Amino acid sequence: MSTKRSLTTCFALLLLALVSLPANAGSWQHEYGTITLDEPPQRIIALNWAATEALLLLGITPIGVADRDGYSAWVLEPELPDGVANIGTRVAPSLEAIAELEPDLIVTSSEMAPASGLLERIAPTYVISVYKEGNKPFEKASEMLTTLGEMLGREDRANDILEDIEQTLDTQRRRLEDAGMTDRPVALVNFLDDRHVRIYAPNSLYQSTLNALGLENAWARQGNFWGFSVVGLEAIAPQQNSRLVVVSPTLPGLPDTLASSPFWTYLPAVRHDEIYQIDAVWPFGGVFPVKRLATMLTDSLLEGGADNVH
DSSP: OOHHHHHHHHHHHHHHHHHHSOTTOEEEEETTEEEEESSOOSSEEESSHHHHHHHHHTTOOOSEETTHHHHHHHTOSSOOOTTOEEOBOSSSBOHHHHHHTOOSEEEEOGGGGGGHHHHHHHSOEEEOOSSSTTOOHHHHHHHHHHHHHHHTTOHHHHHHHHHHHHHHHHHHHHHHHHTTOOSSOEEEEEESSSSEEEEEOTTSSHHHHHHHHTOOBSOOSOOOTTSEEEEEGGGGTTOTTOEEEEESOOOTTHHHHHHTOHHHHTSHHHHTTOEEEEOOOOTTSOSHHHHHHHHHHHHHHHHOOOSSOO
């Protein structure tokens, strides 16, 4: 057979193979290799809350998630419907429970690296880590949402979600600028006890919200790969001209304890009545917490400082 005829035959076979593939078939690169799907998956398991959130935003209810009850208590939005199976914890999910659900896609992150081979035996596994050394959480979360949208035939919905978030951020920024509230840095904290807080760093998911709102982060130091540092209240004291935003929940009885704490009452933000509090926003999620934080933070700043932490 001549070389020309061989090339023609190979091209014809390749074309035939492409034509015979289902319309929604495709392959996607991920952290541990390539995932190939012949059709959009219908039975999906999420092994972390960022993945759970992404699926729900796309209009897909996973058949199983890790730490199901914790998601409803901490993440809140988008809401997880009733009836979703709990397949164990995020750090140690039950492979048996996963297999019993007969998924056709598992979404996980690199924390599950030791079990990745076992997961692959159960179903095609897509591995993407929103939180990893050197990652930018919002960008990675956006990549996950977009890729899942492609896998599920919901690219348009994924794009609409990201566009809606961008529009929300623009709207909230204009509200703050019109009120002259972008003039001071903002520190975002969760209380661990009456003397220590988790403060969110420039490499956190929260930073995407601050950037979009035109707000400077009062805490300029890098945090761990989750984007936070644990510090004593005295570490915030040098921030003379900043606003302090407390992200719920707080410990029972904390307001009374803080009222008599010299570590708290000494803080410039306390003395200047620049303390604000907002409802819980999951700081280790996907794209949606950026929108949720933007709206609640803007509302709180415009309403004025709180008399105390509650």
